[in-house]
Amino acid sequence: MMPKIIPNISVDCVVFGFDANTKSLNVLLLDRYLESEENHEVLVNDYVLTGYHTLENETIDDTATRVLRELTGLDNLYKKQFKVFGDPNRLMNEKDVIWAKSENFNERTITIAYYFLVKTHEVDIENNQHKPKWFPVNDLPELGFDHKTIINEAYTDLKAKSLYQPIIFELLPDKFTIKELQDVYECILGVEIDNRNFRRKLLTKKYLIELDEKQVGVSKKPSQLFMFSKDVYQKIYKESYLISI
Known part of the structure; x- marks a missing residue:
């Protein structure tokens, strides 16, 4: 029997990758796209972080590890849980409401945010079923939910930690x-x-x-x-x- 999800608890993961060729810090994002069934009108077309609901038999850390593995195929990377996002309006923008209904999301979902550090060349984007894309952290596309806030806070934490912890070497x-x-x-x-x-x-x-x-x-x-x-x-x-x- 498959374990059930906890409907109002999720984990969102900010995957930072350093590209040595372009000398840029990037974030791995997924395309969020939805058309209406009636006339194929585009209802949602933006990008989001990767996130999953936590399963009843998982710890929060287990969920974060599962998210990373399913998205990148990688494991045992530096990860940092940095904040809980629980604003009651975090999923209430028009596009987010449409998406939440289509995916049967609980509109009062609380998410625990992590960030990971990888080298961009370690992620096989070409053969990835989720079709993720790298975007420079300072030049992000339109984002769904509160994911811009999550990324900005993850980046702020990363900058601070890089001055007094040796995490920078995870990107080299x-x-x-x-x-x-x-x-x-x-x-x-x-x-x-x-x-x-x-x-x-x-x-x-x-x-x-x-x-x-x-x-x-x-x-x-x-x-x-x-x-x-x-x-x-x-x-x-x-x-x-x-x-x-």
């Missing part, structure tokens, strides 16, 4: 250059960072391990590669700012 390959690390910081924080000061400060961090390797397959002079040591970080730091701007 295992081996990276100092410039690639700087690119991610600049992208997330929306600021320009002085190259020399950034390099000087980062090279004093014991959790950055310099490798006996350099970039390969680049046209310019290859840069030194580094890796992040989570073990070293946890031994040395309890809560320490990674950079100062």
